[in-house]
Amino acid sequence: MRVLQLITQSRGGPVDHATELAVELARQGHDSHLVSPPGPHLAPAATQGVTVHVAAVARATDLRGARAVGRLLAAVAPDVVHLQDRRAGLVGRALAGPRSVPSVYTLHGVPDQLADLVPGNLPIARSRRRDRLRYLRLEGLLARAPRSAVVTPCRALAAYARDYVGVPGDRVHAVPNGVGRDWLDRPAPRPTEAATVEVAWLGLMQPVKRLPDLVTAVDRVPGVRLHLIGDGPERIRLEALVAASGHPDRARFAGFRDDPADALRAADLLALPSAAEACPMALLQAMALGLPVLATRVGGVPELVRDRRDGLLVDAGDVGGLARALAELAGDAALRRRLGDSARERVRAHYAIDRTTRALVEVYERVAG
Structure with a gap:
């Protein structure tokens, strides 16, 4: 055709x-x-x-x-x-x-x-x-x-x-x-115990993404560092929020990437705390690389991510729940490996x-x- x-x-x-x-x-x-x-x-x-x-x-x-x-x-x-x-x-x-x-x-x-x-x-x-x-x-x-x-x-x-x-x-x-073949052909390194767990977020910085929730959760969990991959109208507000947080050194603004694959491969997990989503490409791409994901139960996300099988799901707007799930993933490399492996196979089979x-x-x- x-x-x-x-x-x-x-x-x-x-x-x-x-x-x-x-x-x-x-x-x-x-x-x-x-x-x-x-x-x-x-x-x-x-x-x-x-x-x-x-x-x-x-x-x-x-x-x-x-x-x-x-x-x-x-x-x-x-x-x-x-x-x-x-x-x-x-x-x-x-x-x-x-x-x-x-x-x-x-x-x-x-x-x-x-x-x-x-x-x-x-x-x-x-x-x-x-x-x-x-x-x-x-x-x-x-x-x-x-x-x-x-x-x-x-x-x-x-x-x-x-x-x-x-x-x-x-x-x-x-x-x-x-997701395209390149995402499945080059997985991320397998998780290991590390002093600092790297948390990635990928997308367009706008209110629906509820990035202040993620910044606040990261600030509450020791031993994690946030990499914000993307840009958008919320960036100035987020930079001010990070600067005023208790640990401003724990968040890095990576900017928009034409090809975010390498930035995701350097992460230990992807977090997506949105108020609304359908079938987000950021989640699919991270899962294809074998990253465990932490996301909110909104829209089509529960159709894609099976809670505690491919990642962890929390209620949107629940900053405390987001911080607890983040702490659980950060403190358990074996859990990250299990969820990441399952996520990768799910994408290979269905997405x-x-x-x-x-x-x-x-x-x-x-x-x-």
């Missing part, structure tokens, strides 16, 4: 997922195209059989960007277009429908104002009537377009799509994200990108008729 994927972001989990998928589609013999703003993910994809197109849609009302994407749709003439973020879903379906191009939209997450509609998530921002009109009714209309489908990376989001957005059940497909790609191709074939 000729598949054209559209993303309007240049970093983050959906970008990682779309890039891995584009490469795997090419590897499995499909004509794979990726439309994206400029970014470090494009060059590696282009060397692995993906046809890369640079086009930026800066906002939903960016008519110039939308016209550029429309020209690409006409030139490539894909069998299906796969839309990989919220803005891409809006613009891409508006363009694909009049051209009779089948479309698949992956709902990677929900707006902060509606986060608590997903089972397990905490409220993040106050919901207003216009938010429901904009995000629920508009999405419901778009999801009913002919020859279209909605993919969610977890069952929790599939329930949201059916129950709140109103997407017909036969158009919703829960297909978990997958590898080749498996994800085959499942998505079945969705493509269905909408393409």
Whole structure:
């Protein structure tokens, strides 16, 4: 099949997922195209059989960007277009429908104002009537377009799509994200007893990630050091929080990494204290490397991480519980080895990108008729 994927972001989990998928589609013999703003993910994809197109849609009302994407749709003439973020879903379906191009939209997450509609998530921002009109009714209309489908990376989001957005059940497909082969080919070193246990966090620094909870928990647990891999609007606030903590030397801001694999391999575990998640790529990547994970029971996380088998799960917002779980992992290298080994095998069996790609191709074939 000729598949054209559209993303309007240049970093983050959906970008990682779309890039891995584009490469795997090419590897499995499909004509794979990726439309994206400029970014470090494009060059590696282009060397692995993906046809890369640079086009930026800066906002939903960016008519110039939308016209550029429309020209690409006409030139490539894909069998299906796969839309990989919220803005891409809006613009891409508006363009694909009049051209009779089948479309698949992956709902990677929900707006902060509606986060608590997903089972397990905490409220993040106050919901207003216009938010429901904009995000629920508009999405419901778009999801009913002919020859279209909605993919969610977890069952929790599939329930949201059916129950709140109103997407017909036969158009919703829960297909978990997958990690690329490189993550599984080069695992992290096996855990050993160490004077300092290195705790990694990976992602975009924004309120939904509840990073102050993690900074506070690390400050309470002796013998651990936090490595914050990423950047974002919360960074200045976090730097001030760390500076005012009892142990400011125990947190390091590593910044955004084009390839975070080596930074994760240097860690002993990954912590993700978010208030809302779906199928986070950071967790999948860490688990693929054999790292034990400490995460919150939100959204699709319990579908991915089995408590005390692949990692430890705590309630979101429970800083005390987060600190106790962190102390347990830090003090028991054997537990970290057992959880990390199980996590790696779980990803290998259920969340590898080749498996994800085959499942998505079945969705493509269905909408393409």
